[in-house]
Amino acid sequence: MLLSYYKNNAIEAGCDEAGRGCLAGSVFAAAVVLPADFECEMLNDSKQLTEKQRYDLRPLIEKESLAWAVGIVAAEEIDEINILNASFLAMHRAIDGLKICPEHLIIDGNRFKKYGDIPHQCVVKGDGKYLSIAAASVLAKTYRDDYMQTLHKEFPHYDWAQNKGYPTKKHRIAIKEFGISPYHRKTFRLLPEPALFVDN
Numbered sequence: 001m002l003l004s005y006y007k008n009n010a011i012e013a014g015c016d017e018a019g020r021g022c023l024a025g026s027v028f029a030a031a032v033v034l035p036a037d038f039e040c041e042m043l044n045d046s047k048q049l050t051e052k053q054r055y056d057l058r059p060l061i062e063k064e065s066l067a068w069a070v071g072i073v074a075a076e077e078i079d080e081i082n083i084l085n086a087s088f089l090a091m092h093r094a095i096d097g098l099k100i101c102p103e104h105l106i107i108d109g110n111r112f113k114k115y116g117d118i119p120h121q122c123v124v125k126g127d128g129k130y131l132s133i134a135a136a137s138v139l140a141k142t143y144r145d146d147y148m149q150t151l152h153k154e155f156p157h158y159d160w161a162q163n164k165g166y167p168t169k170k171h172r173i174a175i176k177e178f179g180i181s182p183y184h185r186k187t188f189r190l191l192p193e194p195a196l197f198v199d200n
Helices: 051-064 075-081 083-096 131-154 169-178
Strands: 012-018 027-033 067-073 104-108 120-123
Touching (some): 012 131, 027 131, 067 131, 075 083, 104 131
Parallel strands (some): 012 104
16 A cells, blocks of 8 residues: 655655666656545556556546646756756656645655755655655656657657667667667667677
8 A cells, every 4th residue: 555645744746757767768757746635546656557557547647636747858968967867857847847836755766856945755666655656657657658659650660669768679679770869868878788689
């Protein structure tokens, strides 16, 4: 059973990101403020849910939350400031978009760059512990997946509709064959050691 709040009696936003380990595309983050009486047995860490469950949950989260927003940092920005800082920036942009100013933040993971004067708590695997972080993980994941589906139509040979930009074997073979796209993160290790591509 996921917990409602880390800090009681405060307007608390949960934050999570999606796409940090990808070779291509923007990193997305979401921030969600849920009401105190919010309940949803299905809601969990987005990685523990099926694609259908995530998309079924998204409209519920958007309807029932007191506030929600999604922040995006593009591949070019990721290359400029590195993926860790880009993840923080995406979360900051999501918090910027909330129609309610939170009094406390709970962040999935073990590191975060302070947002203004709002206190925060990092929670390792928080998307499996707190409802608001789980809700943020669902929004970040589904909105990023929608974005990668759009990019797939422009560059179908990378198979982004399936791998969503993650470093699958098919994705990396396509990079080797076709080169990189404008959406690839140039500071990432896009290809493994050449030995991995040696034919038997």
